[in-house]
Amino acid sequence: IAGITQAPTSQILAAGRRMTLRCTQDMRHNAMYWYRQDLGLGLRLIHYSNTAGTTGKGEVPDGYSVSRANTDDFPLTLASAVPSQTSVYFCASSVGAGNEQFFGPGTRLTVL
C-alpha cells in the first residue's frame, strides 16, 4: 500500500525554468491538495481539487497551476520558477473535501 507518492524527492532548479511536481494516490480519494511549507509560515494551500475534473485556488496560487484529469494524479506545475518558490511541497488527499487529510512525503524544491 503506497498511499501517496510524490516525485521528485528533491530538485534544484534554475529560475525561469518550468517544473512539474508529481503526486499520485492509490486510495481512490476524491479530494487532493497541494501545500507549501515554509519556516514560520506553516502549511499554506496552493491549489485543491474536490473531485476529478475540478480544481480550485487556495491561499497562495500565484505562479502555480494544477490539473486533475483522473482520480489518482494531481500534478503541480511552476510555469516559470522564481526563488521565492523555494520550499517544501506536500501533496495530500482526503476521502471527501474537508475530511482528514493524508500527506505524501514531500518534495524539497530549491530555485536558484
Place this chain on the structure above:
Amino acid sequence: AQSVSQHNHHVILSEAASLELGCNYSYGGTVNLFWYVQYPGQHLQLLLKYFSGDPLVKGIKGFEAEFIKSKFSFNLRKPSVQWSDTAEYFCAVREVDTSGTYKYIFGTGTRLKVLA
C-alpha cells in the same frame, strides 16, 4: 479573514513533563478541528480530530484535545511527554460557510523538543 493561531512556536520540555499546546481560530461558524504531527524527516500525520459530540477528543500516542467553543480553542495536551514526541505539531481548522464552501487552514506550527 479566518485564521488559526498557534502561540507557542517553540517548546522545550523534559521527559515526563506535561504538555499543552495552544490553538485558537477566528471563525464563528461551523468548524471541524484537527491536530497533525510531523516527526523529523517524515510527512504529516493525523493525531486527532473533532467533528461533533464530546468536546474532549482522544487521539493516538496518549494525546488529547479539548474543543472549547466559547473560547474558539482546541488545545492539545499530553500528561507525560516522551523523547519520541519531539516533532512539529500543526493545528488545522476546516470551516464551512453558509454556501457550503469549505476552507481548510493550518496554523504555523509548534516545534516541540523533549529532552531525555
